[in-house]
Amino acid sequence: MNECEERTGSDPRSVIRTTTNGIEEDEPPGKPRRHPLWRDVPDHQWNDWRWQSQNAIRSVRQLRNLLPFSPEELEAIGTLEGEYKTAIPPYYFSLINPDDANDPIRLQSVPSPLESRTESGYELEDPLEEDKDAPVPGLTHRYPDRALLVTTHVCTMYCRFCTRKRATMVRGGWDAVSHNDQRMIDYVRSHPEIRDVIVSGGDPLTLPASKLRFFLDNLAPIPHVDVIRIGTRVPVTLPQKLYDQDLIDLLASAGKVWIQTHFNHAREITPEAARVCHALLKAGMPVNNHTVLLKGVNDSVAEMRNLMRALLRIKVRPYYLFHCDPVIGAGHFRTSVWKGLEIMEGLRGHLSGLGIPTYVVDSPHGGGKIPLMPNYLVSASDDAVVLRNFEGMLVRYQAEDKAYTAQPTATRGVSALLQGTQSVLMPENSERMARRQLRLVTDHHEDAVPTNGHASNGCGDGSHGSGEDFPSADDNGEELVSLHGCR
16 A cells, blocks of 8 residues: 555554653654555545545445444434535545544544434524624624635535534535625625635635635735635645645635644644645645644643644644534533633643644624633732743732832732732742752752862862852742852
8 A cells, every 4th residue: 555554443553652751642643544445445546635535435324334333323323414414535534443432533523423412402503603794695704804705515524513514514516606706705805904814614625726716816816805714624634635736826826825724633633634734834825723622532631732742743833722612413522611721721831832722712692712711810919910830830020110119018928929028939849940959059060070170169260169059949939049159
């Protein structure tokens, strides 16, 4: 299979693994994988997006021959076929571990009996009320400077948690440019406050080239449109589509295109996905990522760290972490908001800021994206604020240059920070403070090593150091260093 690794569900070589501080971590991208069903497919077909689309898994009848189901499960998911489409390209299906009923790739793509249940009764067909904010059919104008265009109902893979299931169940083709397509363009053109246009769907990269060109060629020349965002999961579910250089060139020709893609798990970051993201970047298009917080898929600090690090390795910027919307059939994917905050707490300070998305709830009633984050502002006064970092350190921060106004008062803890009698409260067993102490002690000993028969204090004057040179800590946890004024 020319470097492709046959996917059996138990091959430990499917990802690269490293060990850090005794913790084994995945490091995608690994090796290409292929399910045994397609082991004999020639590479030229396997790498052809048309073959992938034509051979996508689309029915329960196909699934039951590929994955284990109980009779009850088959009956339950059979009833869902008329409710929501299924389409899983062989490439994406090959990422599934068939021995794991809770495999994160399977959960995203294979129908589940849980889709027919709702614990809260809160699930909605259009939870974001996009249709109510549509001045013309297909265009949502919610934020003052942005508009979203639904350009197709077709996707390469129908995510089980999709917010727009209502749109993707539409039958029939949208191949030709329609009257409503032109109305969307005219609306953007006549509203100079719109600076950012999101071309979405379905997946706009499933559009025929002529129709995709219609949107790009009409949006790009509009002077007040600065950004055209293409919302697509093609790099994740069918990267072979972007092996077509003509498609890359078409996207790049607009000059304003940014790619918004959608990786939810580190195992989705394959050599194929890395290849097409690199091609998009090389053609001058920034690539940002949306992730949806999904129970059983990525709802742990470890999984989310793996994903964000894997994205950075292929130079894709994490942009949003969405709380899963209350759409019909997706209730089993929804975590608590506290889980999202717990995960964000485990990212900030532990990853590069480049790898930290903004956690948002997309508000019902069309309220838009509302950012959530752990509370780093602990307290405040007229003079200062008390801030918390990821370690739990509390620090006094005077935000503006002005005279001190508080009356000195005997007090402790956070109150002492606000009073200005202390500047920091350091948690016990801080690894960072331990490293500082170790460095200072090490530096002191190195400075004391004789170089010409005499001990040196590091100033080059040949004087002797003293026991007073060792670092200590004051009551605030801050190091006090007295090394003869040399440091």
